[in-house]
Amino acid sequence: MDIKKILCELTSATGIGNIREATDKAVNLFKPFCEISYTDNLGIMARIAGESDYTLAVEAHIDQIGFIVTDIDDDGFLTVSSCGGIDLRMLPSRPVIIHSEKEVRGVFCSTPPHLSEKDAEYDKISDFKIDTALGGSAKDIIKLGDYVTFASGIYDLAGDRICSKSLDDRAGVAVLIELASRFADKKPPVNLVFCLSDMEEIGLRGAKTSAFDISPDEAIAIDVSFADGPDIPESDCGKLSGGPMIGISPVLDRAISNKLIKIAKEKGIPYQLEVMGRSTGTDADIISVTKSGVKTALVSIPLRNMHSDCEIISLSDVSSVCDLLENYIKAVK
Amino acid sequence: MIDLIKKLTELDGTSGDEGDIREFIVSQISPFCEYSIDPLGNIIAFKKGKRKPAKKIMLDAHMDEVGLIITSVTKDGFLRFKTLGGINTSALMFRAVTINGKINGVISGKPIHLTSGDESKKMPAADSLYIDIGASSLEEAEGMVSVGDRAVMKSDFTVCEDKIISKALDDRVGCAILIKLIKEYDEFDFTAVFSVQEEIGLRGAKVASFDVSPDAAIVIEGTTAADISGVPKEKSVCNLSGGAVVSFMDNATVYDREFYSAALSSGIRVQPKRAVAGGNNSGAIHLSKEGVRTIAISVPCRYIHSSNSVADKRDIDASYELCKYMIEYIANDK
Numbered sequence: 206m207d208i209k210k211i212l213c214e215l216t217s218a219t220g221i222g223n224i225r226e227a228t229d230k231a232v233n234l235f236k237p238f239c240e241i242s243y244t245d246n247l248g249i250m251a252r253i254a255g256e257s258d259y260t261l262a263v264e265a266h267i268d269q270i271g272f273i274v275t276d277i278d279d280d281g282f283l284t285v286s287s288c289g290g291i292d293l294r295m296l297p298s299r300p301v302i303i304h305s306e307k308e309v310r311g312v313f314c315s316t317p318p319h320l321s322e323k324d325a326e327y328d329k330i331s332d333f334k335i336d337t338a339l340g341g342s343a344k345d346i347i348k349l350g351d352y353v354t355f356a357s358g359i360y361d362l363a364g365d366r367i368c369s370k371s372l373d374d375r376a377g378v379a380v381l382i383e384l385a386s387r388f389a390d391k392k393p394p395v396n397l398v399f400c401l402s403d404m405e406e407i408g409l410r411g412a413k414t415s416a417f418d419i420s421p422d423e424a425i426a427i428d429v430s431f432a433d434g435p436d437i438p439e440s441d442c443g444k445l446s447g448g449p450m451i452g453i454s455p456v457l458d459r460a461i462s463n464k465l466i467k468i469a470k471e472k473g474i475p476y477q478l479e480v481m482g483r484s485t486g487t488d489a490d491i492i493s494v495t496k497s498g499v500k501t502a503l504v505s506i507p508l509r510n511m512h513s514d515c516e517i518i519s520l521s522d523v524s525s526v527c528d529l530l531e532n533y534i535k536a537v538k
Numbered sequence: 539m540i541d542l543i544k545k546l547t548e549l550d551g552t553s554g555d556e557g558d559i560r561e562f563i564v565s566q567i568s569p570f571c572e573y574s575i576d577p578l579g580n581i582i583a584f585k586k587g588k589r590k591p592a593k594k595i596m597l598d599a600h601m602d603e604v605g606l607i608i609t610s611v612t613k614d615g616f617l618r619f620k621t622l623g624g625i626n627t628s629a630l631m632f633r634a635v636t637i638n639g640k641i642n643g644v645i646s647g648k649p650i651h652l653t654s655g656d657e658s659k660k661m662p663a664a665d666s667l668y669i670d671i672g673a674s675s676l677e678e679a680e681g682m683v684s685v686g687d688r689a690v691m692k693s694d695f696t697v698c699e700d701k702i703i704s705k706a707l708d709d710r711v712g713c714a715i716l717i718k719l720i721k722e723y724d725e726f727d728f729t730a731v732f733s734v735q736e737e738i739g740l741r742g743a744k745v746a747s748f749d750v751s752p753d754a755a756i757v758i759e760g761t762t763a764a765d766i767s768g769v770p771k772e773k774s775v776c777n778l779s780g781g782a783v784v785s786f787m788d789n790a791t792v793y794d795r796e797f798y799s800a801a802l803s804s805g806i807r808v809q810p811k812r813a814v815a816g817g818n819n820s821g822a823i824h825l826s827k828e829g830v831r832t833i834a835i836s837v838p839c840r841y842i843h844s845s846n847s848v849a850d851k852r853d854i855d856a857s858y859e860l861c862k863y864m865i866e867y868i869a870n871d872k
Contacts, residue, residue, distance in 0.1 A: 282767035292650035294661055297628035298844030300694065300703060310698045312846045317764035318624055319815040320773060327659045334767035336840060338701040338778065338848050356694065360634055360642040362672025363615075363682060368634060368644050435616055435668055436648045446674060509670060511651060513632035515644040517670060 206386050208379055208523050209367065213359055215375040220403075221271040221288060222352045224304050227375070228267050231401055234382045238389035239399065244418045247411040251381070251399040253388050259395040259538055262421035262499075263384060263530065264412060264488055265377030265428065266405030269370070270512055272330075272353040274303070281343035283311065283335040285353055289406030290512055293327035299514070300356040301335060305347045310356065311335040355514035365521050366445070370514040374405065376506045376523055377427035383527045384534070394538050395422075405488055412488035416495035423461065423500040425533075426489040427526065429518070430479055432507035443507040446519040448475030449526045452503030456484045456493055461502035468532045474525050479505060504529065539714055539854065540697060542566075546710035550639050550690040552605035552622045553738040558639065559601040563713060563732050567720045571730070580746040581732040583720060591726040591869030596752035596830075597719070597861065598743055598819050599712030599759070600736035603705065604843050606635065606645075606689040608669070611680055615673035617643070618665075619689065623737030627664045629844040635669060635689040641682055643671040643689065691845035700779070700852055705845040708760030709736065711837045715758050715858045723862055726869040736819055740790070743819035747826035754797075754868045755832045756861060759818045760849070761785075761811060763838035775815060776838045779850040781807030782857040783836040787814050790821025797833035797864065804863045807856040811836065835860050 211234060220227030228249060232241055239251035248267070270289030277283055283303070297315030302308055314334045316325060326332075335353065337343045359369035381399040388397060398419050402411035416424065430452075431437065432445040443450040451465045469476040484490040485503050493501035506526055509517040551559035556579055563581060567573060573583040581601075604623030611617055617637075621630075633645045647667045650658050669689060673679035693705035716730045729750050733742035747755065761783050765774040776783045784801040785793055788811070801808055824832040837857050840848040 278767065280767065290651070292632075292658075294628060294650070294658075295631040297626065298841040298846050300696070300846045310696050310703060312703060312841060312848060314766045314768065315626060315628055315841050315844060317762050317766075317769065317773075317775070318626070318843060319762060319775070319813065320764070320769065325661065327661065332768070336766060336848065338698065338840075338850075340779070357634065358694065360692075362642055362644075362670070363678060364672055364674065366672030368642065368672075431649065431652065433614075434646060434648065434670070435612060435614065436666065437652055441652055509649075510632050510644060510646050511649045513649075515632055515634045517644060517646075517672065519672075 206383055208383060208520055211379045211382055212375060215378055216359055216369040216371045219304060219354055220267045220269050221354055224352055228401065231267060231378055235385055238385040244415055248400060248402040248415040250419060251385055253385065253393060253397040255393040255395040255397060257395050257538060260398060260421045261395050261537055262398045262400050262419050262424040263381055264400040264402060264424060264426045264492060265381050266374045266488055267378055267401040268403050268406050269354065270406050274347060274349055274351045274353065277344050277347055279341055281337045281339040283337060284331055285335060287330045292512060293330060293333060295513055296333045301353050302356045303347055304352045307346065309337055309346060311337045357514040362517065366517055366519045368515045368517045372508055372516040372518050373429045373511055376429055376518050379523060380427050380526050384530055387531050393534055402488055409488050409491040413491045416492040416499060420496060421499055424492045425502045425504060426487050426492060428487040428505050429508035430505035431511060432509045434509055443477045443479060445507050445509060446521055447477045447507060448522060449529050450477050450479040450505040450507055452479050452485055452505060454481040454485050456490055457502055458500035461500060465502060465529060465533055468536060469529055472532050474529050539718060542714045542717060543711060544695045546713055547695055547704040547706045550636060551601055551603055552688045552690060553602040553735045555688050556601040556734045563717060566717050570720050576745060576749060578742055578745055579734045580742045582746060582750060583730045585720050585728055585730060587724045587726040589726050592871035593753035593868055595728045595865055595868050596731060596750045596755045597716055597728060598731045598733055598755060598757045598823060599716045600709045600733045600819060601713060602734055602737050604737050608683060608685055608687045610685060611676055613676050615675050615679035617669040617683065619669060625843050627661045630664060630667055633845060634692040636692055637683050637689045638687050641671055643669040646670045693845040700850050702849050703846050707839050707847045707849045708842050711760055711849060711854055712758035715861060718858060719861060726865055728865055733819060740819050740822035744822040747823040747830060751827060752830055755823045755830050756864050757818055757820045757823060757832060757834040758857065758861060759834055759836040760839040760842055761836035762816060762842050763840045766840060775813045776809055776811050778838050778840055778848065779852060780809040780838060781853060782860045783809055783811050783838055785811040785834050788817050789815060790817030791824050791832065793833060794831040797831060800867050801833060801860060801864060804860060806859045806863060808860060833864060
């Protein structure tokens with residue numbers, strides 16, 4: 206499949222709170238290959254039956270970061286609360302979409318040039334208002350609890366690199382769809398459940414109920430992680446275009462990680478290790494403690510500018526993650 | 539008018555690199571006027587009207603917008619830059635840019651997850667930011683861009699009822715008003731200057747006003763509207779949707795008081811600029827030769843100099859009407 210095309214579709218769709226365009230889009234992409242089942246609003250599962258009773262869950266999260274409206278003033282300015290980790294320093298003059306009954310465009314207020322922004326503190330989200338330019342009529346159009354997301358598009362960069370909002374974790378979702386397509390015509394050795402979890406960004410919530418529902422024998426979470434940049438210490442990041450980042454952490458199953466490394470070596474798939482001294486901050490943390498415990502691994506796609514509306518990934522990393530997982534699935538039992 | 543502003547803002551033209559804007563404007567005005575292009579790149583257009591005015595009138599709008607200039611390429615293929623014109627650092631953080639009108643990049647810095655202590659609450663220094671074009675080496679980057687190339691923050695031109703959200707509204711709204719005047723207004727002769735290099739020190743207007751040598755000048759601009767949440771009313775400068783803005787004084791000009799008063803009593807929707815702040819080409823024009831009586835007519839813009847400034851169509855229309863009114867006021871030497 207054309208991974209870039211999938212990513213264009215997935216990143217242009219919204220997935221936050223009750224707005225489930227991204228889920229719907231993903232379901233349509235999975236449909237030709239899988240049987241789809243839903244859990245109550247917290248995620249979906251796309252299943253391909255295998256040759257044994259053993260079940261492997263491959264998971265990515267479908268939600269994106271954003272905001273929720275908590276106040277609307279008489280002049281049409283909105284106060285919001287954040288849904289997920291937001292870098293407040295990037296908000297001033299950032300364009301957003303307010304997902305009311307009718308979509309409304311807005312811009313985060315910025316300090317005017319005649320007033321200094323030098324000493325500004327980027328501490329509380331409530332200090333950053335969204336300008337709807339609607340004046341008093343904002344209250345008629347926008348409701349408390351409406352969601353807000355970034356408004357940016359997707360752009361090609363040099364080589365096979367692209368820039369877009371929501372690549373965290375639509376890149377992971379694209380991996381799952383591509384894997385489903387690769388196993389559509391050949392029965393996998395084990396049952397595959399491709400799981401899209403909701404509410405990762407607000408605390409790994411969807412994965413908790415999804416993993417309980419699936420109750421897999423083992424699981425691999427596909428997420429994104431920090432890629433290199435000029436001021437980022439090498440020990441804190443992977444390399445963009447350096448291949449899948451195989452996670453090693455006390456909460457992850459070392460045997461799966463080792464097997465992933467072995468397969469990458471055997472098949473000549475580029476890879477890098479992401480070693481963490483504690484939990485991973487991804488759905489892998491919560492999946493691994495489901496029911497009596499699930500052996501869980503984490504494979505991450507290197508990404509720059511995390512949680513901005515111009516995250517950067519390399520398409521070769523996405524295909525290498527697919528290659529690694531495809532070979533892992535073939536050899537899992 | 540909106541379509542014209544859309545086309546003008548979608549072109550990139552930083553100070554000293556206004557070629558694409560100039561070409562577009564020439565294509566629009568050439569059937570309606572005589573024009574020349576001076577050594578710095580200003581367009582000087584003479585529109586013949588039905589009558590010769592009592593005083594020679596020059597109108598000015600600047601073509602350039604704020605942006606970035608590439609200063610070096612790092613060994614890993616990232617680009618360092620300097621700003622052209624005043625831009626808040628927050629307007630640079632994690633913004634998609636276009637270099638030379640065709641290469642995409644992102645202004646990047648350390649992601650917040652990797653900051654420590656209070657670093658996450660403070661704006662980083664502008665010179666710690668860099669542009670990532672996706673190149674993985676110095677050689678790859680140098681095959682795509684050169685030091686001295688220009689970059690502009692991307693924007694998605696959006697119309698939402700009466701509001702326009704876009705980059706470069708300062709001063710493509712002024713250019714659009716001048717183009718419309720050249721196309722549609724023919725009562726009195728006037729000279730329209732589409733000037734270069736305003737954002738780096740009012741440089742184009744300085745030479746154009748020497749060349750045109752007008753008796754009176756009307757400068758059409760975008761100005762800061764700070765009527766936003768969190769800014770006290772006395773610092774709000776002017777109001778979005780409040781009409782065309784006229785100034786009595788800013789950091790570069792003490793304006794002709796008679797023109798200012800005439801504009802306020804024109805019957806058109808006009809508001810005074812409630813601050814002595816900023817400056818525009820009037821600063822260069824009113825001191826040209828023996829001095830030129832000057833008025834600035836401004837369109838209120840929130841988040842000016844960012845890639846998402848906000849203006850109101852009705853203010854743009856009022857500014858256009860006020861331009862016509864002031865041409866006639868000056869032409870009739872009231």
